[in-house]
Amino acid sequence: MKAVIFDLDGVVVYTDAYHYKAWKKLSDDQGWAFDESLNDQLRGVSRMASLQVILDHNGIDLPEEKKVELATRKNEDYRAFLAGIDDTALVDGALDFIRALRTRGVKIGLGSSSKNAMMVLEKLGIDSLFDEIVTGKDISRSKPDPEIFVKGAQRLGVEPAETYVFEDAVSGVDAAQAGGMVAVGFGPSEGLDHADVRVMRFADLDVDTFVATGKPA
Ligand code: B16
Numbered sequence: 001m002k003a004v005i006f007d008l009d010g011v012v013v014y015t016d017a018y019h020y021k022a023w024k025k026l027s028d029d030q031g032w033a034f035d036e037s038l039n040d041q042l043r044g045v046s047r048m049a050s051l052q053v054i055l056d057h058n059g060i061d062l063p064e065e066k067k068v069e070l071a072t073r074k075n076e077d078y079r080a081f082l083a084g085i086d087d088t089a090l091v092d093g094a095l096d097f098i099r100a101l102r103t104r105g106v107k108i109g110l111g112s113s114s115k116n117a118m119m120v121l122e123k124l125g126i127d128s129l130f131d132e133i134v135t136g137k138d139i140s141r142s143k144p145d146p147e148i149f150v151k152g153a154q155r156l157g158v159e160p161a162e163t164y165v166f167e168d169a170v171s172g173v174d175a176a177q178a179g180g181m182v183a184v185g186f187g188p189s190e191g192l193d194h195a196d197v198r199v200m201r202f203a204d205l206d207v208d209t210f211v212a213t214g215k216p217a
């Protein structure tokens with residue numbers, strides 16, 4: 001293990017709850033069905049692709065212009081929720097785990113599909129914890145395409161096989177594995193059983209064992 005790349009929403013920060021609230025608000029306004037299980041399908045998926053998943057689920061077809069307008073509205077609501085973000089939004093144990101990896105010489109990357117990722121990191125003052133940051137603004141193909149993690153590993157100067165990826169999303173686990181990396185399925189979301197390692201919470205990890213063997217404890 002030379003490097004660990006972390007997803008942001010749902011792994012380092014509970015911003016996945018804000019994404020849910022913003023999509024739910026839009027769906028309620030439009031009279032569309034939207035629930036937690038549909039929301040799970042949006043994890044790691046880009047904004048426009050997420051809207052398409054909701055539209056397909058509801059059997060709705062809209063012109064491109066209207067889709068852009070609705071996605072923009074969702075993003076404005078999401079950013080309004082972010083305005084109140086503070087340390088309580090941090091996933092328990094995430095920062096301690098990242099710092100512990102750093103002191104053991106493991107390089108740290110961030111790979112988030114979100115175009116708002118940099119704003120979240122800066123607002124929480126945690127951007128300097130990451131040696132390299134790749135966000136939705138740096139990629140042309142969203143997860144499950146491996147582009148985001150391949151770019152991250154390249155910038156960190158490590159081989160994919162030496163890289164572990166923490167992901168709460170099916171699309172993210174698929175992306176990491178497609179890039180030849182070791183996928184750690186993190187958190188309670190369903191559908192992560194094909195991850196190479198399965199971890200529910202950071203407290204379940206013993207850092208020394210993890211760095212030495214790739215096993216949680
Ligand atoms: P934005 P991650 C992803 O972030 C979220 O999981 C996903 O729900 C969201 O649609 C996507 O970012 C795009 O976000 O609209 O802010 O650009 O999990 O890859 O950190």
Ligand code: MG
Binds near residue numbers: 011044
């Ligand atoms: Mg995520």
